Amino acid sequence: MTGIDSAEVCVLCEGPPDVALSTCSLAVDGVDAPVASSASASAFAATGKPADEHWIWFITRVPEGRHTVEVRLNPAAPASTVAVFARGTAPARPSDAPFDSGPAFPLYRPERRTWSRTLIPPMACNTGAAVVQRRPREIITIDGVYLDTLTWSEASAGWGEVRLNRSVMDKPMTITGRRCLRGIGTHADSRIDYELPSGFKTFAATIGYDQEVRGGSVVFVIKGDDRELFRSPVVGRDTAPIEVRVPLDGVSRLSLIVEDAGDGIAADHANWADARLLK
Numbered sequence: 001m002t003g004i005d006s007a008e009v010c011v012l013c014e015g016p017p018d019v020a021l022s023t024c025s026l027a028v029d030g031v032d033a034p035v036a037s038s039a040s041a042s043a044f045a046a047t048g049k050p051a052d053e054h055w056i057w058f059i060t061r062v063p064e065g066r067h068t069v070e071v072r073l074n075p076a077a078p079a080s081t082v083a084v085f086a087r088g089t090a091p092a093r094p095s096d097a098p099f100d101s102g103p104a105f106p107l108y109r110p111e112r113r114t115w116s117r118t119l120i121p122p123m124a125c126n127t128g129a130a131v132v133q134r135r136p137r138e139i140i141t142i143d144g145v146y147l148d149t150l151t152w153s154e155a156s157a158g159w160g161e162v163r164l165n166r167s168v169m170d171k172p173m174t175i176t177g178r179r180c181l182r183g184i185g186t187h188a189d190s191r192i193d194y195e196l197p198s199g200f201k202t203f204a205a206t207i208g209y210d211q212e213v214r215g216g217s218v219v220f221v222i223k224g225d226d227r228e229l230f231r232s233p234v235v236g237r238d239t240a241p242i243e244v245r246v247p248l249d250g251v252s253r254l255s256l257i258v259e260d261a262g263d264g265i266a267a268d269h270a271n272w273a274d275a276r277l278l279k
């Protein structure tokens with residue numbers, strides 16, 4: 001999800017009165033997320049009438065970008081149904097009809113439009129068995145090799161430690177909301193050297209600041225046999241990912257360097273995402 005202001009994953013559990021006692025936990029990219037809940041019993045109590053619908057919502061916020069959300073629901077009533085939705089707001093388009101000029105419902109603002117999407121339509125969860133739904137994952141093949149499968153000859157970081165397929169804080173690598181599954185997470189000042197195997201003509205990567213922190217700034221530098229082949233502009237938390245392709249003609253030692261951009265190394269978390277050698 002991109003181009004949005006906010007996004008939430010919402011789990012709806014409906015069923016007999018006991019359904020409001022259900023519990024649910026949600027993990028975003030493998031990390032347990034704070035969950036808010038709202039149940040019909042409390043929502044309708046203000047009317048003084050007995051509730052004739054029984055449901056409970058579990059809601060967590062997710063940041064912009066592509067994420068994996070794991071839902072662990074423990075329904076309290078055997079005849080419950082569960083559905084999963086995403087919802088949020090996005091900037092209004094010029095073609096959007098304006099909201100009424102009357103008293104505005106406080107959840108809506110005129111410059112925003114709401115959106116929602118069904119992730120999993122209502123399904124019964126009365127079998128007692130765990131229900132697993134998996135969406136197909138895109139399979140990417142390259143004519144080359146990912147650097148995370150090779151052994152570096154030297155790797156250093158100015159804070160923490162250089163990590164494969166994780167950020168320097170050992171979290172999923174994320175660049176401006178984009179989840180990066182492969183690559184190298186590090187921290188300025190950093191140098192990672194590889195003695196290159198033969199037969200590869202190009203180094204490629206997607207570089208960017210890891211949004212697990214804020215306030216830092218880095219510069220990415222690529223050297224071949226200590227000769228500078230590439231230098232990025234200053235990269236910060238809001239810098240879009242930069243696609244890099246560098247010819248490796250005659251290069252035997254590749255050096256991936258992250259500098260502090262001249263303002264110190266505080267919060268200088270940097271990712272060489274999808275770092276790979278291509279034939």
Ligand SMILES: [Ca+2]
Binds near residue numbers: 259260264265268
């Ligand atoms: Ca810096």
